[in-house]
Amino acid sequence: MKKILTYAMVLTLLLIGPGARTAEAKMVVTHTVKFTISSKKEASISVYATATSSVKNIQTISYLQQYKDKKWSTITSWSKVVYSNKTTFSKTHSLSKSGRYRVKVTLRYTGSSGIEEYTIYSAERTC
Numbered sequence: 001m002k003k004i005l006t007y008a009m010v011l012t013l014l015l016i017g018p019g020a021r022t023a024e025a026k027m028v029v030t031h032t033v034k035f036t037i038s039s040k041k042e043a044s045i046s047v048y049a050t051a052t053s054s055v056k057n058i059q060t061i062s063y064l065q066q067y068k069d070k071k072w073s074t075i076t077s078w079s080k081v082v083y084s085n086k087t088t089f090s091k092t093h094s095l096s097k098s099g100r101y102r103v104k105v106t107l108r109y110t111g112s113s114g115i116e117e118y119t120i121y122s123a124e125r126t127c
Contacts, residue, residue: 027051027109027116035103035122037095043125045103047089055085055111064093067100067124074104101125 031049038044047060059081065072080089095101103122108115 026113027055027111028118031107031118031120033103033105033120033122035101035125037101037125037127041095041098041127043093043095043101043103045089045091045093045122047087047105047107049087049107049109051085051109051111053085054113055109057081057083057110058085058087059106059108059110060087060089061106061108062089062091063104063106065102065104066097067102072102072104095127098127101127 029050029052032047034044034046036044043064045062045064047062049058049060051058059079061077061079063074063077065074067073076093078089078091080087102124105120105122106117107120108117
């Protein structure tokens with residue numbers, strides 16, 4: 001019986017995917033975060049998201065973070081709400097210090113079946 005339950009749990013995880021919740025697949029089609037730093041220390045952030053037609057709005061909250069003192073600290077943040085099932089979001093920010101940076105993006109999808117929220121981290125960049 002224990003082997004059957006273990007097998008069922010593994011099969012469920014494989015079908016759902018790592019870290020996924022079954023409700024998440026209902027609204028989101030795709031989302032992407034791009035983060036670059038130019039040679040002139042200018043950080044560029046782009047977020048693209050598309051959801052099913054049942055989504056009425058998408059809120060994007062982006063945080064530009066720097067790694068210092070052994071933790072990630074938010075330098076600045078931006079927020080945008082779009083009353084559609086698609087959104088794009090782009091920002092640039094001049095960096096005053098060299099170091100390690102990343103972007104944390106929270107996407108909140110509101111639709112007829114409720115609210116789904118995702119947090120995405122970009123790859124780290126240095127300058």
